[in-house]
Amino acid sequence: MITGPSDSERRARIVQAIVDETGVTEQIIEKLVHAFYAKVRVDPELGPIFARVIGGDWGPHLAKMCDFWSSVMLMSGRYKGNPMVAHMRLKTIRPEHFGRWLDLFTRTARELCAPEMAEAFVARAENIARSLQMGIFYRAEKYPSAKRPQVS
């Protein structure tokens, strides 16, 4: 068997490349997450939706979102969850809320981060927002049949 670099070496190299390119750190992630949700809480569209689910104690949700962004940006594996299902449970959510969420996130990232880093966050956020929005509202159109695939 040919042995390549171990998984942890490989991952360390990938993460280092991300850090070198974007400058993302755990501290920045925490700062961004807290600043972003401070905007969300007072937003007339998104605030009430989050308030209904989170109630008065934002601590656990903020910690969870720091874990989420750490997993997404720095591959830390700290977050494990099913955001698709969590969002599908929200009865008051509408497709346009994802656009609003992305606007606030983008604005916060650009306020707090250098341009390369802000764009790295925004690129991930765009994909995630689009994927949740499509998954929740357009699933039936996306995968109309469960026919057996023919792969050649």
Place this chain on the structure above:
Amino acid sequence: MTFVVTEACIKCKYMDCVEVCPVDCFYEGENMLVIHPDECIDCGVCEPECPAEAIKSDTESGLEKWLALNAEYARKWPNITSKGVPPPDADAWKDVPDKYANHFSENPGGEEDADRARAA
């Protein structure tokens, strides 16, 4: 949008992707993994992790068949949430062509599979 696992995974099944996926959207067959397209949030973390470069964004052209295969088998195979033992000959299968035609297995993966790999 989603990421999909393609032919290069077959008989390699390194499973590094499983460790970094924040949403546990990988499903395990006997000799490859697939991504559940309804659960993937398109974060892209798994893509550079794959030593076989088997994971692609469905925005790339020509992946429709693989998207359908991922969707089908994600419903049939068990969810995998932690990395198991890759096949001992994984590296030797990395660049072998036509793995789907010759080696794809519809069988689900799981514990027995991991036990076999450990025993080998």
